[in-house]
Amino acid sequence: MTDPGTDEAHQRRFDAMITAEERIEPRDWMPDAYRRTLIRQIAQHAHSEIIGMQPEGNWITRAPSLRRKAVLIAKVQDEAGHGLYLYSAAETLGVGRDELLDLLHQGRQRYSSIFNYPTVTWADVGAIGWLVDGAAITNQVPLCRCSYGPYARAMVRICKEESFHQRQGFDILYTLARGTDAQRRMAQESVDRWYWPSLMMFGPPDSESTHSEQSMAWNIKRFSNDELRQRFVDMIVPQAEALGLTLPDPALKWSAERGHYDFGTPDWDEFMQVLKGNGPCNRQRLEHRRTAHEEGAWVREAARAHAAKSRARQRAAA
Amino acid sequence: MSGRENGSVSAERDTALAAYTLRLGDDALVASHRLAELAARGPQLEEDVALANISLDLLGQARSLLTYAGSLEERLTGVLRTEDDLAYLRDEDQFANCRLVELPNTDFAYTVARQLLFSAYQFELYTALAGSADETLAGIAGKAVKEVAYHRDHASGWTVRLGDGTEESSERMAAALEAAWPYTAELFTSDAVFRSVAASGLGADPPDLRPAWDVFVDGVLAEAGLARPEVPPITGPAGMGGRQGVHTEAFGYLLAEMQHLHRSHPGAAW
Numbered sequence: 001m002t003d004p005g006t007d008e009a010h011q012r013r014f015d016a017m018i019t020a021e022e023r024i025e026p027r028d029w030m031p032d033a034y035r036r037t038l039i040r041q042i043a044q045h046a047h048s049e050i051i052g053m054q055p056e057g058n059w060i061t062r063a064p065s066l067r068r069k070a071v072l073i074a075k076v077q078d079e080a081g082h083g084l085y086l087y088s089a090a091e092t093l094g095v096g097r098d099e100l101l102d103l104l105h106q107g108r109q110r111y112s113s114i115f116n117y118p119t120v121t122w123a124d125v126g127a128i129g130w131l132v133d134g135a136a137i138t139n140q141v142p143l144c145r146c147s148y149g150p151y152a153r154a155m156v157r158i159c160k161e162e163s164f165h166q167r168q169g170f171d172i173l174y175t176l177a178r179g180t181d182a183q184r185r186m187a188q189e190s191v192d193r194w195y196w197p198s199l200m201m202f203g204p205p206d207s208e209s210t211h212s213e214q215s216m217a218w219n220i221k222r223f224s225n226d227e228l229r230q231r232f233v234d235m236i237v238p239q240a241e242a243l244g245l246t247l248p249d250p251a252l253k254w255s256a257e258r259g260h261y262d263f264g265t266p267d268w269d270e271f272m273q274v275l276k277g278n279g280p281c282n283r284q285r286l287e288h289r290r291t292a293h294e295e296g297a298w299v300r301e302a303a304r305a306h307a308a309k310s311r312a313r314q315r316a317a318a
Numbered sequence: 319m320s321g322r323e324n325g326s327v328s329a330e331r332d333t334a335l336a337a338y339t340l341r342l343g344d345d346a347l348v349a350s351h352r353l354a355e356l357a358a359r360g361p362q363l364e365e366d367v368a369l370a371n372i373s374l375d376l377l378g379q380a381r382s383l384l385t386y387a388g389s390l391e392e393r394l395t396g397v398l399r400t401e402d403d404l405a406y407l408r409d410e411d412q413f414a415n416c417r418l419v420e421l422p423n424t425d426f427a428y429t430v431a432r433q434l435l436f437s438a439y440q441f442e443l444y445t446a447l448a449g450s451a452d453e454t455l456a457g458i459a460g461k462a463v464k465e466v467a468y469h470r471d472h473a474s475g476w477t478v479r480l481g482d483g484t485e486e487s488s489e490r491m492a493a494a495l496e497a498a499w500p501y502t503a504e505l506f507t508s509d510a511v512f513r514s515v516a517a518s519g520l521g522a523d524p525p526d527l528r529p530a531w532d533v534f535v536d537g538v539l540a541e542a543g544l545a546r547p548e549v550p551p552i553t554g555p556a557g558m559g560g561r562q563g564v565h566t567e568a569f570g571y572l573l574a575e576m577q578h579l580h581r582s583h584p585g586a587a588w
């Protein structure tokens with residue numbers, strides 16, 4: 001049995017560390033709810049990295065130049081690496097990668113809904129890099145100061161690579177926008193499709209967000225969904241101008257009074273539908289993951305069996 | 319020797335070198351493509367990272383080699399074809415890669431078998447080419463041999479793991495080796511192009527690479543507890559194979575997928 005007095009002392013020390021903006025490390029005591037919140041968030045983030053490999057991987061074999069192909073392979077590889085860092089960060093909280101993957105495969109943990117939209121043209125590789133990686137950076141830069149040390153450190157590494165991804169996506173669109181008429185149309189059509197889903201990446205409006213307040217108090221989350229969404233819009237409007245492409249939002253307008261761009265309201269019904277599993281690719285993405293995992297089962301089993309046999313042989317020889 | 323004879327000798331030399339470089343470039347390009355097909359399909363995340371790594375190395379080799387083949391060709395014809403022209407605008411019968419690299423990823427063991435046999439070949443090849451009289455080729459090979467040493471380790475490690483692992487994995491690994499093995503003869507078959515570059519000290523004659531390849535592959539198979547497949551080489555029509563532009567049926571689909579977008583927008587920049 002734990003001594004309640006001790007728990008109280010632990011809680012006081014934890015609260016003091018949070019107030020002092022100190023980092024919580026795996027060996028430190030932490031409230032169960034803090035641990036659960038972090039596991040849920042880091043797992044969702046890790047799952048998003050590996051599910052996100054699919055929509056872009058969809059264009060690797062058709063990449064239109066060898067240079068773009070190399071950049072895209074490297075990008076999808078980075079996302080696998082991000083998944084690895086994040087599953088390791090979750091492991092420091094006491095849950096293994098296998099357990100989390102099972103929860104993903106059973107549909108019991110989420111990943112970012114953005115990846116439930118299809119990549120139907122090459123320009124989508126550009127739009128994902130520019131808008132989706134762009135939104136991810138906006139979300140993730142503040143996470144580099146997250147109170148949980150391993151998560152914050154993983155985010156520092158990840159953010160560096162995400163900003164490469166965003167630049168590369170921008171570069172794809174920039175080239176298309178200055179290419180043939182067909183290429184230009186392809187770029188605009190893609191931005192038209194990805195703009196609203198990318199705004200939804202910041203989650204529901206603050207008035208309806210369930211997890212935000214406690215996460216802010218714990219220094220896990222630093223800014224509200226709406227604040228981050230505003231930052232993102234303020235960043236992409238001038239970038240769209242530089243691209244020579246338009247954003248499909250009639251309400252988009254500079255507000256001198258607020259010092260920010262005004263923008264329209266995403267279709268939150270669509271957001272809820274995709275979240276519930278009814279987006280264009282929800283089933284496909286999970287099915288793809290499960291299939292890769294199941295088809296790899298005999299390989300992982302062989303690796304374990306070989307490792308066990310090698311150890312036994314070493315022991316026998318010793 | 320008269321100047322004219324000199325000219326025709328060097329033209330013949332350049333023609334062979336261009337054809338040779340194109341063969342090496344096509345090998346790397348197609349091998350890279352097959353691995354790239356596996357993005358987000360690996361048996362575990364570590365393999366997604368590793369296979370992408372190898373695919374990227376091979377693509378880098380392909381780009382250097384195709385770019386160089388294009389510039390050698392330009393010296394002869396006055397017409398420059400870029401790496402993308404060569405990758406995207408040639409038809410199937412103009413590709414000169416060996417057929418081994420075309421073999422599909424039927425399961426993870428097939429991927430491992432193909433990579434083992436091919437990277438062991440590339441290792442001997444690039445080791446020899448690092449001493450080529452052609453500086454460019456020597457430079458490309460000198461860098462690539464370090465990459466390929468890792469590819470060979472990676473494939474060897476998996477061959478041993480699968481061969482030694484479970485009954486199922488051992489059977490699958492043996493089946494995959496047996497399927498790929500008949501295509502290895504082509505790696506070591508010489509012809510006029512190979513003999514010409516070897517004679518002028520620019521390239522390697524494939525039969526010379528075989529003994530070291532045999533020793534290495536036999537060593538891995540022994541460690542994996544796998545037998546060397548006893549299957550005869552695939553013979554092509556009239557002795558023709560990948561080097562002469564006669565490929566497997568699967569290759570046409572690979573090219574259709576790879577080239578479609580590029581060819582749909584003639585002259586566009588990406």
Ligand SMILES: [Fe+2]
Binds near residue numbers: 079082158162
């Ligand atoms: Fe990422």
Ligand SMILES: [Fe+2]
Binds near residue numbers: 079133161162165
């Ligand atoms: Fe990314």
